[in-house]
Amino acid sequence: MSRAAPSESDLSFLQGTLRDSIGEQRIGAPYFSAKTNSGDQISLSARTVKPVLSNPSVLTVEQVTTRIVSSERDEIIMSAGQGLLDTSERVIMLQGGAQLVSMDGYQVSATEVIARLDENFLSAKGPIYMTGPGGQIQSGHMEISRASDSGTLKIVFTEGVKLLYDPK
Numbered sequence: 769m770s771r772a773a774p775s776e777s778d779l780s781f782l783q784g785t786l787r788d789s790i791g792e793q794r795i796g797a798p799y800f801s802a803k804t805n806s807g808d809q810i811s812l813s814a815r816t817v818k819p820v821l822s823n824p825s826v827l828t829v830e831q832v833t834t835r836i837v838s839s840e841r842d843e844i845i846m847s848a849g850q851g852l853l854d855t856s857e858r859v860i861m862l863q864g865g866a867q868l869v870s871m872d873g874y875q876v877s878a879t880e881v882i883a884r885l886d887e888n889f890l891s892a893k894g895p896i897y898m899t900g901p902g903g904q905i906q907s908g909h910m911e912i913s914r915a916s917d918s919g920t921l922k923i924v925f926t927e928g929v930k931l932l933y934d935p936k
Contacts, residue, residue: 798817804888805887808839812853812860825856828852829852845868848866849863851863851864858884876898878910890911891911
C-alpha cells in the first residue's frame, strides 16, 4: 500500500521547477475594470499577468478577454492568446489571433488589436475578416471610435477593403 520514496534525481527536478516558479512574478486570473472619459465601461480578465522587467508599467497578459460596454449599451468582447497592457499609456495590445464579437452579431478576426482604456478607440491590423448580418468585409485595417459630432460609435475599414453584401 505504500509508495516508493522519490529518488534524489526526481527531487532535484521538482526543486528546480519550484525555484523557477517562485522567481517569476505573476498574477493568476486578474480582473481590471475602468471607465472611459465618455462613460463607456471596459473590463479585462486574463489567465496570467506578468510584469515586463525592462518596463515596469507594461504587463504581459495571457489568454486575455476585454469587454467594452458603451454608454448606449453596445457591447464588444475581444479575446486573444496574448497581449501587452501598458498601464502608463492606458493601452492594451492583443496579439496571437485577436477575436472581436459584438452583441449585435458581428465577428471580427485580426492579427493585432490595440485598444485605449481611457477613451473609446480601437485599432485592428490585418488581415481583418468580419462577418455579420448583411455580409462579410475583408481589409487590412479597421478602427472603431466615437464620432466627434454625434458621439455614436463608428467603424472605418481601410487598406484593400472587400465587401460581400448579402441582403437576405
